[in-house]
Amino acid sequence: MPDKTNRGHFFEDFQTGQTLRHAVPRTLTEGDNALYIGLTGDRSPLHCDAEFARQLGLPRETINDLLVFHTVFGKSVPDISLNAVANLGYADVRFLQPVYPGDTLRAESRVIGMRETTAGNAGVVWVHTSGFNQREQPVLTFYRWVLVNKATPDHPTGHTDAPLTPEEVAPADLRPPMGLNARAFDRTATGGRYFFEDYQPGERILHGEGMTVEEADHMTATRLYQNNARVHFDAHAMSKDARFGGRLVYGGHVISIARSLSFNGLENGLGMLAWNGGTHANPTHAGDTLYAWTDVLDTAALSDRLGALRLRLVTIKNLNPMDEEIPLRLRDERSGREAYHGNIVLDLDYWLLIPKRAA
């Protein structure tokens, strides 16, 4: 009788070049959109205002781009990261198609590299993950690398292949939703006063509001994405493990909260086009209050009506950047090495679609 429990894959179970088709496609509905708003407070009109979306030439409101991300990511967890020690990074995350209520997403990942750690008890696995809708159109692709435990720590595998991942998504590769008619953009719907031309590299936007995370909130969000990684759900196991200090908030929920807070100051944004990279700098636990700021890194005109802002979305726990300036990194006195400030939980570099100011 085979053991039927899926215990997830260990480092030795992966093979460079293999493709894993992830289980359980997911139909996203109006219900998911509503619950996503309830869990994050998101106010982007493209996702909650059908009339705004229609005015822009789309059939109706779209599924929040982060809900799409979390759904595709969640599908990959049982195959990729059930035994992950850490999510090390993302690169070249591309949002390729709007997803509408009623669309069904499936996901697959290709293993593109593996490297055993020096200690030999774990290894880094690089994957390229893709999400497709029911018409087999890609809606999202991204690189991700995770630190995965080895099943037999004492047995060297010889894997040393660390692939290069793209440093950024070039503006030429940014794809606004097909058929989007920015000419019909109505700023009374967003309440936003600032357009593409109003943001300058070097500028910092403080988002003002804070949001405290509850256990029920982050678990409900993570269950909605059908992400079943144990660290988010099992207080009994997590309380025994001093490394964690209790259940960890899914890093994606932190991104969602931060993106939602960042509506204040980026009201005219029309959605994420791509992430250049992202780091979960420190863990978030229930009880933490999250604040966010955005640094404008770059701008890129996409058409006569649309532009993209390259933004650094920084999230801090339990310190309000409206009250004090918080350094992103601190130098350790003893080692002399720089590391993220202990309250920084997210450092995300992404491209935001935004209309140009109408002439």
Add this chain to the structure above:
Amino acid sequence: MPDKTNRGHFFEDFQTGQTLRHAVPRTLTEGDNALYIGLTGDRSPLHCDAEFARQLGLPRETINDLLVFHTVFGKSVPDISLNAVANLGYADVRFLQPVYPGDTLRAESRVIGMRETTAGNAGVVWVHTSGFNQREQPVLTFYRWVLVNKATPDHPTGHTDAPLTPEEVAPADLRPPMGLNARAFDRTATGGRYFFEDYQPGERILHGEGMTVEEADHMTATRLYQNNARVHFDAHAMSKDARFGGRLVYGGHVISIARSLSFNGLENGLGMLAWNGGTHANPTHAGDTLYAWTDVLDTAALSDRLGALRLRLVTIKNLNPMDEEIPLRLRDERSGREAYHGNIVLDLDYWLLIPKRAA
């Protein structure tokens, strides 16, 4: 580079006569209805039973009237009450049209009066707020007045204009949903034994059940309404401010819980037609258990099949009115002044639509 953070309006930013069009219209869907039930336990069949609604001549189940209220109210928060010290009152709240899943609501407010406080550091702003559906039909209108901080407390503004707001909504102004065929009312759907004729002024109905509020519950509800007032979400800031004792539960969530509890004893009610007025008498915090009773204040026949009950819905925290009679107001021994009992959190005066007993 202008500061792009919306810090909300201060007293000096308002002007009597101005109209503020609030941002981010909201499409309400089946998903919102489901989550509303999950957060409040509401059992009104008009909102959860499509067959019941069709039998009454409506196209399908409607969005809960309080979900409509909270949505319109939530839209007004960033413009009106982000810096509000207190929500002082409501008057002449009118529910004018049923809202159906798929309808999109937008909101606007007209400033109708302003009065600086004697202390001079804040002022009361009176607004008349309207919610419209995507056909520009008004679905809800109400008066509301809030105490708002001044940006420059030492600089007098001279505002002394305190408008009169209506004391009540006259029965002639109550508007049952167009096309509602009360002849087809089926009391097996509601389980209710009592009709318009069975309720008498002076009668008190104890609603029996109690509901404890959790942080995750009220925050999810308030996020669903896209109401971003800091006092509900930011435990870090609220814990520093001894006035509050932690995050405050959005008063509208208290109304929703109380209305839901009041199903027991008012089963045949077909929805709120209007509020004459309402007061959030004391704050509610997570951990509080809410109970409710209803006093019948008046009755008004509307047609040969429909009537309205004028009801006072009282909500109490941490004392069960089934166990003891709780006075609404207490006289302070020292000052001799009357004030709400410290456990009363809501005192709402509203008109409930209810069918007459079939002959």
Add this chain to the structure above:
Amino acid sequence: MPDKTNRGHFFEDFQTGQTLRHAVPRTLTEGDNALYIGLTGDRSPLHCDAEFARQLGLPRETINDLLVFHTVFGKSVPDISLNAVANLGYADVRFLQPVYPGDTLRAESRVIGMRETTAGNAGVVWVHTSGFNQREQPVLTFYRWVLVNKATPDHPTGHTDAPLTPEEVAPADLRPPMGLNARAFDRTATGGRYFFEDYQPGERILHGEGMTVEEADHMTATRLYQNNARVHFDAHAMSKDARFGGRLVYGGHVISIARSLSFNGLENGLGMLAWNGGTHANPTHAGDTLYAWTDVLDTAALSDRLGALRLRLVTIKNLNPMDEEIPLRLRDERSGREAYHGNIVLDLDYWLLIPKRAA
């Protein structure tokens, strides 16, 4: 003026043979499905993947069978178990029709037996409950018996009628969804490697994952089912009653969590066909972490493509069966009597539909 509060029925209010039509039919929507996933983490593709359902010949994804159960059960609470001291058991639970988003369920119960307790202060009421869709097709039927308080404990009622309830649902009575074309079953959607033939009586499947229950989670779930039993919601009352140790988690939420955990190892399951019986062995409270295992009791071929597994789904709080073997029952040293292990919270005997391995 009659007292309008529904205080629920006491033992004396029931009469063998009577039928109670329960109030407030409920339209289940995409919103309920989404929230159900958010509260349980369910991953069964039949309920979340419209394309999978269509491939199998169904019109679209179906409402989770347990969401159907909880909805029908919740309807019966105000009439049957508002004054229940304990839910003693279920038998012959049959899932008869798929329920689709947009269907409206109503429920009724027939009283089939009553027996006063020896102590005389309460009595057991047996009911047969049925749920119907808007076409009056039965979707679910079950037997249930509850211990209900007497209104006048000192007044004997003479009820001694304890009906026999079926010990099991015979395989011949199991009804897979009409029109289900198992030939088109796609195991890449489920991720499951094991089919009907791969499971053997005597086999144990450990489900690996654990889920901690929060107050907000179980209350939101129970409100979604419009189940208003006080023990789940009223912390103020429950904290005064030493028997309970705080709010009790609705036993149905425990079943949902356990069923959701059991996806791991039973991925190809296509839904519950019937329960033979079930016991809530011990209470669950917020803060408890739930784990589950499944014992395979029996198998039954249903057609050339479909089979049923008779499974015992056992749920344990705060002990992980992956770490240690947990005996279902323990012998009390002093009394010599056997009782459930104090950490076992659920012992459910059910039939799961599962495809046969394609030749």
